[in-house]
Amino acid sequence: MGTLSVDKLMKTSTGAAEFTLPATDGTANQVMQTDGSGQLSLANYTGPIATDAVGSSQIAANAVTASEIAASTITPAQMANSAFLAHRNLIINGAMQIAQRSTSVQKQYNSGSGYYTLDRVRLAMGNLDQAVFTLSQDSHLITGPAGFPNSWKIVTDTAETALASDEYLSFQYNIEANSCQHLAYGTSSANETTISFWVKSDITGTYSIMLYAADAGRNIGGTYTIDSADTWEYKTVTFVGDTGGTGINNDTGLGVQIVWALTAGTDRTSADNTSWGTFATNRNAYGQAVNVLASATDYWQITGLQFEIGDTATPFESKTYAQELQACKRYFQIPENWWAHSDASTATAFKFVHTFPVEMKAAPTLAAVGTPTINKMNANAAGPNSIATPGTANKYGFQLSFTTMATGSGSAAATNTPYSGYGGFTADAEIT
Amino acid sequence: MAIQTVTWVKELIDTSKNHYMIVVKDGVTTSVPLDSDNSDYQEVQDWVNAGNTISEP
Numbered sequence: 001m002g003t004l005s006v007d008k009l010m011k012t013s014t015g016a017a018e019f020t021l022p023a024t025d026g027t028a029n030q031v032m033q034t035d036g037s038g039q040l041s042l043a044n045y046t047g048p049i050a051t052d053a054v055g056s057s058q059i060a061a062n063a064v065t066a067s068e069i070a071a072s073t074i075t076p077a078q079m080a081n082s083a084f085l086a087h088r089n090l091i092i093n094g095a096m097q098i099a100q101r102s103t104s105v106q107k108q109y110n111s112g113s114g115y116y117t118l119d120r121v122r123l124a125m126g127n128l129d130q131a132v133f134t135l136s137q138d139s140h141l142i143t144g145p146a147g148f149p150n151s152w153k154i155v156t157d158t159a160e161t162a163l164a165s166d167e168y169l170s171f172q173y174n175i176e177a178n179s180c181q182h183l184a185y186g187t188s189s190a191n192e193t194t195i196s197f198w199v200k201s202d203i204t205g206t207y208s209i210m211l212y213a214a215d216a217g218r219n220i221g222g223t224y225t226i227d228s229a230d231t232w233e234y235k236t237v238t239f240v241g242d243t244g245g246t247g248i249n250n251d252t253g254l255g256v257q258i259v260w261a262l263t264a265g266t267d268r269t270s271a272d273n274t275s276w277g278t279f280a281t282n283r284n285a286y287g288q289a290v291n292v293l294a295s296a297t298d299y300w301q302i303t304g305l306q307f308e309i310g311d312t313a314t315p316f317e318s319k320t321y322a323q324e325l326q327a328c329k330r331y332f333q334i335p336e337n338w339w340a341h342s343d344a345s346t347a348t349a350f351k352f353v354h355t356f357p358v359e360m361k362a363a364p365t366l367a368a369v370g371t372p373t374i375n376k377m378n379a380n381a382a383g384p385n386s387i388a389t390p391g392t393a394n395k396y397g398f399q400l401s402f403t404t405m406a407t408g409s410g411s412a413a414a415t416n417t418p419y420s421g422y423g424g425f426t427a428d429a430e431i432t
Numbered sequence: 433m434a435i436q437t438v439t440w441v442k443e444l445i446d447t448s449k450n451h452y453m454i455v456v457k458d459g460v461t462t463s464v465p466l467d468s469d470n471s472d473y474q475e476v477q478d479w480v481n482a483g484n485t486i487s488e489p
Contacts, residue, residue, distance in 0.1 A: 112458060252469050349444060362469035365455075367462040390463040392441075392452035401451075402444055432471040 089317040090175050090256075092327040093120045094197075094305035096137060096150040100332055101426075104136040106157065115430050118152050119328040122172040122430075124259070131169070131293045132158035138301055145198040145232045147318070151303035154262065160293040165265040168285070169293060173305065174431040176361065177215065177255030180248045182309065183241065185213055190241025195258060196313035198304040199224070200232045201292065208261040208269070208288035209237050212279060214254040216245030221273035223287040234304075236313040242276045252361050254431050258307060261285035262292040262300055329358040331430045334369075336422040338398065339377070340405075347413040348405055352391060352398035356427070359395055364427035366390030366403075372424020374410065376417055383417075385410035387424045395429065434458070435479045439487045453486065 011017045019038045026042025034040055098119040105116050109128035116123055117135045138153040152171070160167065184190050195209065203226065210221040220242070224235040248255045261268075264285035273283035292300045304316050319327075338354035368390055374383035386408030391401035403425070405413055436456045441463070443451040453464045455476060464472045480486065 343444065351444070362471075363465035363467035365462050365464050365470060365472040367460065389441075389454055389461060392463050392465045394465070394467070400444070428472075429470065432475075 086317070088308045088314065090179060090307045091120075091173055091305045093118065093324050094303075094316070095148055095318070095324070096121075096152050096303045096305075097321055098324050098328045099137045100328065100334060104134065106132065106134045108132040108158075109160070113432075115332065115428075119332060120173065120430075121152055122174060122432075123154075124168070124170045124172050126168050127164065127166045127265075128160055128169065128293075129164075129167075130158060130162075131156065131160040133293065145234070145304060147316070148198060148303045151198070151200075151301045153299060153301035154292065156293050156296055156298040159295050159298070160263065160291070163263060163265055163291055163293075165267045167263070167265045168268050169262045170264070170285070171260040171262060171300075171302065173258045173307075174254050175256045175258075175307070176431060177248050177251050177253050180255035181250055183248065183256070185242040186216060186245050186247025188243055190243045191309045192238060192241050192311050193307060193309055194236055194238045194311060194313045196234070196236040196304070196306045196308075196316070197302055198232050198234055199226060199300070199302050200230065201226050201298075201300040202229050203290045203292055203294070203298055203300070204229050205290040206287055207290060208259075208264065208285040210259040210261070210273065210284060211239050212257040212259060213242055213245065213248060214257060215249045216242065216247060217279050218242055218245045218276055219273060219279045219283055220276045221283065221286050238311050240276070244276055256307075259284070260302070261288040263290075263294075264288045326358055329356070330361050331428075333358070333360070333364075333427050334423060335393075335398075335425065335427055337420075338422065339418065339420045340403070342405075342413060342415055342417045342419070343402075344416045347415045348388075349402050350391075350405055350419065351400055351402050352393075354393075355397040356393075356395075360427065361395065361429040361431070363392070363394045364429040366393065367426050367428065368424065369426045370423055371408070372405075372421050374405070374419050374421035374424070376411075376414070377420050378418055382410050383419050383421070384408055384413045385424075390425045393427060435476065435484075437487065438464075438476055438479065438484070440489055442489060 007021050009019045019040055022040055022042050030042045031045050032040055033043055096118055099117055100119055102117055109131045113124040118137055134155045134157055136153050138151045141149045206223050206225050208223055210219055212219040220239050222237045224237055267281055268284035269286055269288050271282040273286040292298050306316050335354050338352055340350035340352045343349040368387040371385050372387055376383050384405040384407045386406040387403055388406040389404045391403040393401050439454045440450045441452050443449045455462050455464045467473055
């Protein structure tokens with residue numbers, strides 16, 4: 001058959017639509033398009049693709065590879081809510097891997113609020129009069145949420161059976177103020193944030209969670225529900241940004257505090273806190289309907305904490321163990337591998353030299369904890385192994401500070417003697 | 433929980449100057465630096481403002 005040449009096609013069965021064919025061949029990969037009036041042409045496709053026109057099921061796996069995306073075609077401004085960007089999680093040690101202080105400790109109703117076991121996470125309590133509980137770093141290599149081998153756990157040993165109106169216990173995370181500046185609180189551009197975490201308890205029901213902006217003295221609350229007992233569940237809670245108040249000071253103090261209520265008397269639950277407002281005690285744990293201290297063996301545990309800008313919880317931002325440990329040491333560390341020299345006339349007073357591996361948030365409080373290992377550098381012999389009253393340091397380390405070493409069961413301290421040692425005291429610059 | 437006692441520690445060379453504080457709180461002895469960013473130092477200031485006095489060594 002020879003070549004059939006036409007320059008127009010006409011559809012006549014249901015009308016007189018007429019199509020004029022392109023007069024040229026076009027170029028490779030061009031598509032045929034119409035002007036809506038029957039005039040066809042060959043051209044590059046320029047879109048637009050309508051909203052939701054292409055669903056995920058319409059793009060085959062590996063259909064678009066990196067080599068098919070030209071350089072600079074996707075910019076950060078075109079990505080939604082900081083998704084995929086690094087450093088979006090404001091929480092340090094959210095996977096509960098770092099435990100410099102200890103991995104298990106028993107506390108009770110009058111122990112006071114503080115940082116126990118895991119780094120960066122705080123237990124707050126008040127007015128309890130019965131409860132005894134054990135705090136620990138729980139391990140669940142393949143039985144916990146996928147990718148999270150550790151969690152923070154509280155187990156009730158002795159119940160708080162009659163919860164008075166002023167009694168409370170909560171799990172807290174305190175974020176340094178200078179790390180919160182991009183939240184833009186106190187401005188019309190205040191950012192929405194989302195908290196996500198894995199949680200497990202034998203107590204099902206509604207729990208309160210609260211954000212407290214310390215400098216402005218304002219807070220907002222919400223709730224999450226544990227649906228099934230003894231089952232790891234993933235929860236997300238989103239809070240609007242605080243456009244009121246005075247914002248967050250750009251300093252080393254408390255910026256934003258996140259509070260997970262574990263038990264709360266009616267003094268702390270009576271006022272609706274579901275929108276930003278001036279903090280008051282009764283706006284603390286609105287919606288809290290359960291008591292983790294109700295019976296012996298009751299427990300609550302948490303891991304995978306993430307606090308980020310946006311209305312969507314993105315996948316947990318995993319960091320290396322080393323990164324998390326370094327970050328934790330800004331707030332707490334055990335000074336290792338120091339050297340000291342005793343005073344010429346006083347055997348128990350020592351000048352120290354030690355540089356912290358990480359600059360601390362502030363000059364730390366020092367406390368004698370554990371047993372130091374101390375050796376006389378000029379005699380190849382052991383020295384004292386007890387520190388009675390620690391000296392002082394700045395946020396960079398020790399300079400002329402001194403520590404009073406007691407003998408303990410070690411050898412007597414000597415005057416004018418160089419010593420090397422490690423451990424024996426802690427440096428604490430946590431946010432309270 | 434309550435601070436029980438606070439005592440000045442003088443500098444080793446110039447004993448006329450305060451170097452840091454020994455604070456006993458809930459039976460635990462700690463050394464608190466003279467740093468306004470330290471939360472324990474802030475707590476001692478609150479304790480002093482409440483009418484308490486730091487002891488001389």
